[in-house]
Amino acid sequence: MDTSFIEDLPKGPLDHYRSQANFDWKKLKLVFEEPDFLKVKLNVWKTLEKDPLFQRPAITPTADEQKRLTALQFHQYCKYNFLPPDAQNLPYKRKTKYMMTVNEAIAVCFPDVSVKYAIGVSLFTNTLQTLGTERHQHMFQAAWNRQILSCLALTEVAHGSNTKQVRTTATYDKNTQEFVIHTPDFEAAKCWVGNLGKTCTVALLFAQLYTDGQCHGLHAFVVPIRNPKTLLPYPGIVVGDMGEKVGLNGIDNGTADVTPEGDYESSFSEPGKILGAALENLSTGRMGICQESVNNLICAVTISIRYAAVRRQFSDNGNGNGNGNGSDNHELPIIEYQLHQWRLFPYVASAAVFKMFITCLTDDYLTAVEKTTTSTSARLNGLIGDLRNINDPCVTYEGDNNVLIQQTSNWLLRQWLTLKQEGKVNSPLNTCTFLKDYRVILNRKFSANVAVNVDYILSLYEWLITYLICETDKKQQKLLDGGESKFAARNNFQVYRAGPLSRIYGEYLALRHYWKRIHDTNIDPNLMSVLENLASMYGLSSLDKHLIYFYEGNFASGPDLIACVKEGILKLCCALKPHIVSIVDALAPPDFVVNSVLGKADGKVNICNNTVSGMFKYKSAVLFSFTNIYKPNSFKIPVECHGQAGGTRLSSRMLQILSVNLNYNISKIIIYV
Numbered sequence: 001m002d003t004s005f006i007e008d009l010p011k012g013p014l015d016h017y018r019s020q021a022n023f024d025w026k027k028l029k030l031v032f033e034e035p036d037f038l039k040v041k042l043n044v045w046k047t048l049e050k051d052p053l054f055q056r057p058a059i060t061p062t063a064d065e066q067k068r069l070t071a072l073q074f075h076q077y078c079k080y081n082f083l084p085p086d087a088q089n090l091p092y093k094r095k096t097k098y099m100m101t102v103n104e105a106i107a108v109c110f111p112d113v114s115v116k117y118a119i120g121v122s123l124f125t126n127t128l129q130t131l132g133t134e135r136h137q138h139m140f141q142a143a144w145n146r147q148i149l150s151c152l153a154l155t156e157v158a159h160g161s162n163t164k165q166v167r168t169t170a171t172y173d174k175n176t177q178e179f180v181i182h183t184p185d186f187e188a189a190k191c192w193v194g195n196l197g198k199t200c201t202v203a204l205l206f207a208q209l210y211t212d213g214q215c216h217g218l219h220a221f222v223v224p225i226r227n228p229k230t231l232l233p234y235p236g237i238v239v240g241d242m243g244e245k246v247g248l249n250g251i252d253n254g255t256a257d258v259t260p261e262g263d264y265e266s267s268f269s270e271p272g273k274i275l276g277a278a279l280e281n282l283s284t285g286r287m288g289i290c291q292e293s294v295n296n297l298i299c300a301v302t303i304s305i306r307y308a309a310v311r312r313q314f315s316d317n318g319n320g321n322g323n324g325n326g327s328d329n330h331e332l333p334i335i336e337y338q339l340h341q342w343r344l345f346p347y348v349a350s351a352a353v354f355k356m357f358i359t360c361l362t363d364d365y366l367t368a369v370e371k372t373t374t375s376t377s378a379r380l381n382g383l384i385g386d387l388r389n390i391n392d393p394c395v396t397y398e399g400d401n402n403v404l405i406q407q408t409s410n411w412l413l414r415q416w417l418t419l420k421q422e423g424k425v426n427s428p429l430n431t432c433t434f435l436k437d438y439r440v441i442l443n444r445k446f447s448a449n450v451a452v453n454v455d456y457i458l459s460l461y462e463w464l465i466t467y468l469i470c471e472t473d474k475k476q477q478k479l480l481d482g483g484e485s486k487f488a489a490r491n492n493f494q495v496y497r498a499g500p501l502s503r504i505y506g507e508y509l510a511l512r513h514y515w516k517r518i519h520d521t522n523i524d525p526n527l528m529s530v531l532e533n534l535a536s537m538y539g540l541s542s543l544d545k546h547l548i549y550f551y552e553g554n555f556a557s558g559p560d561l562i563a564c565v566k567e568g569i570l571k572l573c574c575a576l577k578p579h580i581v582s583i584v585d586a587l588a589p590p591d592f593v594v595n596s597v598l599g600k601a602d603g604k605v606n607i608c609n610n611t612v613s614g615m616f617k618y619k620s621a622v623l624f625s626f627t628n629i630y631k632p633n634s635f636k637i638p639v640e641c642h643g644q645a646g647g648t649r650l651s652s653r654m655l656q657i658l659s660v661n662l663n664y665n666i667s668k669i670i671i672y673v
């Protein structure tokens with residue numbers, strides 16, 4: 001295995017833990033990442049790191065400035081054309097994987113640019129490819145050449161999840177051979193539409209198609225929005241930005257209205273094409289959203305684990321209260337505390353399992369599409385809070401997660417019905433073929449003597465899924481027998497039945513794919529033990545949240561199952577501790593991407609040593625509150641301090657804030673605690 005293209009990590013305080021790992025982190029990295037695709041990502045990151053346009057500002061710019069920067073970065077990013085030269089000639093699946101890889105690389109460090117590109121170029125051109133005709137070819141090229149920028153205008157003020165009820169209309173006028181787009185009232189105004197607020201020139205707009213007074217349902221239309229030269233909206237279109245959001249402020253999410261007087265000519269449409277085909281294009285985007293979520297999780301665990309390995313608190317002085325002398329550096333890194341391991345390690349395991357799962361799922365998805373498609377061609381300061389804000393839209397756009405997962409339980413219930421009526425399961429990817437053995441599975445009981453390995457954990461999941469399908473079905477019957485409509489019944493079995501069923505099925509799939517991939521791939525035997533421990537940690541810590549169902553369904557009674565799961569997790573904390581820093585090294589992107597003072601690969605949290613007087617031992621971010629009371633030549637900063645006498649800790653972020661806000665070169669700081 002050639003790992004030579006992966007750079008060594010810088011030396012530093014993390015070496016203490018790195019030396020404890022019994023495997024080569026670079027080899028583990030190549031279990032998580034295919035070398036060809038990793039090389040593409042590394043090239044993207046190296047290039048952006050050198051480009052002044054992609055340097056993170058020290059303080060958060062205004063929302064408008066973020067939009068301006070994102071627009072500039074978007075154009076620059078397109079110019080780079082990061083795809084390998086021969087990518088366009090590759091078969092559909094390989095080519096799409098390259099495109100998704102480039103998007104993944106930009107999304108993890110500049111999510112706004114990725115979103116702008118995804119909806120402004122990718123989604124638009126994909127839809128033209130599947131639904132368009134020859135007449136659309138010039139638009140296809142124009143989008144690739146950045147002469148036009150698109151948006152996907154589906155959501156309206158009154159309808160998001162319930163897309164079939166959107167009320168914008170497109171009425172065909174035979175005389176002029178035009179489609180007249182019309183927003184009947186404010187509730188039908190398009191909203192949340194990325195790129196619509198300020199920048200897009202065309203919209204891929206969804207509207208109810210009317211011909212001869214008859215409605216044909218929702219169809220996609222290419223609608224000119226703005227003059228590409230002036231960026232002024234065309235007459236009849238009222239459009240504006242929705243204002244500042246929690247995250248993704250580089251994207252101009254807009255609302256738009258079209259008045260009856262402002263009827264305008266839409267360039268193209270294909271009456272008769274169905275909504276499903278248009279929305280199918282969202283699926284690749286949803287794969288991208290899953291990738292983004294995993295990468296956000298990876299950045300979060302990178303920061304937390306690296307910091308936990310260098311941050312020291314308390315030491316054993318023999319009297320049990322942990323108040324040893326901090327100055328002798330015998331305080332323990334917080335990663336040594338079981339509680340902290342238990343809080344963090346399951347997330348590292350999730351990151352590893354989901355990283356691999358998404359790769360498998362993307363492969364399966366692209367294989368399926370390839371069969372049916374003929375192709376025509378610190379973050380600011382890198383803090384966990386920023387990651388959370390960036391991740392937030394991932395559970396909403398392209399479908400709210402609570403609504404989307406109902407499709408999963410609906411599908412599983414349909415399998416159950418077919419099984420009971422026809423004795424078969426229609427599961428193309430074999431994800432629930434096990435249901436055929438439902439009688440045997442439901443008769444299983446927990447035995448305390450069993451070895452709790454990954455195969456056993458998967459069998460626990462199979463029992464749990466079978467039990468919950470069965471119970472959801474029973475609950476549905478009960479509600480229907482009680483006189484509820486099918487719609488009402490479905491709404492009333494979500495909380496403790498269908499909802500958990502979908503999530504648990506998702507966890508099972510993630511673990512199963514991960515486990516299968518490890519066994520199907522030729523993996524270095526030295527890596528097997530750590531990969532297995534990650535799988536067990538993910539499985540047990542997830543099952544820990546569902547234990548109640550095993551008791552409710554009489555799979556277990558007494559304390560043995562609980563003990564087995566909980567003690568298993570604690571043993572895994574202990575087993576993973578020596579390796580966890582190297583596991584994170586294998587998952588983590590470079591520092592430029594993680595962009596965090598706490599999560600740097602060299603483990604040197606203290607980056608401001610030279611600028612501050614010697615009284616500071618090292619720094620930590622986010623622990624202090626302070627006010628800017630200062631006199632010339634010295635600052636007096638009341639600090640809420642969690643350190644001990646004789647030394648205090650100050651974050652580099654605070655220093656940044658101080659120097660920027662007060663426009664002052666910091667050479668000496670007196671801290672009052």
Ligand SMILES: Cc1cc2nc3c(=O)[nH]c(=O)nc-3n(C[C@H](O)[C@H](O)[C@H](O)COP(=O)(O)OP(=O)(O)OC[C@H]3O[C@@H](n4cnc5c(N)ncnc54)[C@H](O)[C@@H]3O)c2cc1C
Binds near residue numbers: 396397400403
């Ligand atoms: C950052 C961002 C960018 C976006 N970009 C675009 C874009 O470019 N183009 C576009 O067309 N749209 C876009 N959207 C809109 C997005 O697709 C919708 O927000 C999403 O589909 C949810 O619709 P909604 O906001 O109307 O929520 P609603 O459907 O009103 O849901 C509100 C809440 O009710 C719950 N809920 C709804 N129905 C049910 C049910 N049956 N059972 C239980 N709970 C339910 C949901 O879980 C949710 O918590 C974007 C949204 C965001 C946040």
